[in-house]
Amino acid sequence: MIILHQIDPVAIHLPQVGGFQPAIHWYGLMYLLAFALAWVLGRSRIRAGRLPGVDAEQFGDLLFYGIVGVVLGGRIGYVLFYAFGDFLANPLMLVKVWDGGMSFHGGLLGVLVVAWWWARRRGLHFFDVMDFVAPWVPPGLGLGRIGNYIGAELWGKYTQAGWGVVFPTDPAFRGWSAEHLQAEFASGALDQFARHPSQLYQAFLEGLVMFVVLWWFSRKPRPRYAVSGLFALLYGVFRFLVEFVRVPDADIGYLAFGWLTMGQVLSLPLVALGLFLLWRARTAPTLQPVAPPATDAKPG
Numbered sequence: 001m002i003i004l005h006q007i008d009p010v011a012i013h014l015p016q017v018g019g020f021q022p023a024i025h026w027y028g029l030m031y032l033l034a035f036a037l038a039w040v041l042g043r044s045r046i047r048a049g050r051l052p053g054v055d056a057e058q059f060g061d062l063l064f065y066g067i068v069g070v071v072l073g074g075r076i077g078y079v080l081f082y083a084f085g086d087f088l089a090n091p092l093m094l095v096k097v098w099d100g101g102m103s104f105h106g107g108l109l110g111v112l113v114v115a116w117w118w119a120r121r122r123g124l125h126f127f128d129v130m131d132f133v134a135p136w137v138p139p140g141l142g143l144g145r146i147g148n149y150i151g152a153e154l155w156g157k158y159t160q161a162g163w164g165v166v167f168p169t170d171p172a173f174r175g176w177s178a179e180h181l182q183a184e185f186a187s188g189a190l191d192q193f194a195r196h197p198s199q200l201y202q203a204f205l206e207g208l209v210m211f212v213v214l215w216w217f218s219r220k221p222r223p224r225y226a227v228s229g230l231f232a233l234l235y236g237v238f239r240f241l242v243e244f245v246r247v248p249d250a251d252i253g254y255l256a257f258g259w260l261t262m263g264q265v266l267s268l269p270l271v272a273l274g275l276f277l278l279w280r281a282r283t284a285p286t287l288q289p290v291a292p293p294a295t296d297a298k299p300g
Contacts, residue, residue, distance in 0.1 A: 223285065
C-alpha cells in the first residue's frame, strides 16, 4: 500500500507577532512527552529501589541534567557529525534548534557526561547509574523518530515495491503545490516515489522493541554493566541495519563501499562497547535493590 504523507508538522499555529509566526511543532511535543515518560518510568524504578541511596528528589536532579545533556549534546553532535560545514559558514546555526537537527550519538555523549558528573557527586558507580537509566530511554528514542516522521524528514530510500510513503519533502516535488501533489498521487503517477518510512522502522526497533527487551531484562537484578551493554548493543545493531534503507545526509553521502553511512560509522563503536560491557558483566557485582524508606504517616 502506498500512502501520501499529509501530516502538518505544526501542532498549534499561534498568532503572528510582528513578522514572526510562532508555532508549536509536533517534534517539540514529542520531546516533552519523552521527558514526561522518562519521569514516570524513572520514578517507578526509584520506588523499586533500583538505584540505592537515591530518592525521588535526587532523581529529579538527574533527569534535569539528563535533559540538558540530551539537548546540548544532541545539537552539538549534529553540527559536528553532520553539518560542520554549515556551522563554519554560519556559527549561529548552532542555536537554531527550531530548524531541526539533533544527533542521537551526540545526545548520548551529553547524557554520559552529565551522568558521570552527577554520579561522582553522589559517590555512585557510573555504570550503576547508567544501568538504572538505560531501560527508560527507548520510549524517548521512539517518540523522537515519530516526530521525524510527522515532520517528513530523515526518510528512507525508494522502495520500488508497490508500497511505502510518498513524502512531500522529496526533492523531486520541489515547487509543487499541495493540490498538484495530491492530484498526481491520486492518478498513481507518484507510486515510483514511495519511500521506506525508515523513521517508523527506527521508532519500532529503537523505541518499542528496545524498551520491551530492556525493561524485561532489568526487572531482575543484573550484574553491573549488563543493562548498559545490552542497550548499546541493541541500538548499535538496529541503527546499523536501518541505515541500509535510509537516505544518507545529502551533504555527506556514503563514506565508503557505496553503502557505508555516517550513522553506521557512529553505531559501530556502540556495538563494540555493548559486547565489551556484556563480557565484563560476567564477573561484575550485582547491585541489589534497596527500597527507599517509606514516608512516615502524619499523626491523625
